Amino acid sequence: MRWLIRLLVAILVLGAILALIGLVFLPRQVAVSRSIEIAAPPAVVWPLISDLRRFNDWSAWAAIDPDGTTYVFEGPETGVGQTMQWSSEHPNVGSGTQEVVAIDPGRSIDTRLDFGDMGNAEASLTVVSEGAGSEVVWGFETDLGMNPIARWFGLMFDSWVGNDYEAGLENLKALAEKKAAGTG
Secondary structure (H helix, E strand, O other), rough: HHHHHHHHHHHHHOEHHHHHHHHHHOOOOOEEEEEEEEOHHHHHHHHHHOHHHHHOOOOOOOHOOOOEEEEEEEEEEOOOOOEEEEOEEEEEEEEEEEEEEEOOOOOEEEEEEHHHHHOOEEEEEEEEEEOOOOEEEEEEEEEEOOHHHHHHHHHHHHHHHHHHHHHHHHHHHHHHHHOOOOOO
């Protein structure tokens, strides 16, 4: 019986140490960013990234649960106030809302993401002219607050979100280059 008490105390001490490390040493803010060169001018790329109704044409998440995810679009078709709500039973898709909160026409779009109990984040897409093509940068930022468990998970955001951003940008590249060639 004494060994069980010692084991429980050891687990509690380890948990307290991990929580303290999470709060003191791990970052509260997490940022992820990916970019891609696209052989299409910004005028071709911009309509694909500035309209949330086009998001699923290139998003990596749209392919995860295409038949089980429901989408609701509200607000204007372009500009600030566009809103996309999604809901899926698939754990890699989940549920949430994305709303356009700022837009610099032809250049950048900023959105607020609400994942319900999982928190909030900001995302941005920027397109700049690169010779005859474009560079698109997709960014993500979130504040993990004072939750030490979230801060430990924050260490993995770059690979989790980054991999999906890379796949989405590859899809965007293929779609934009087909449109620029007149085949899409």
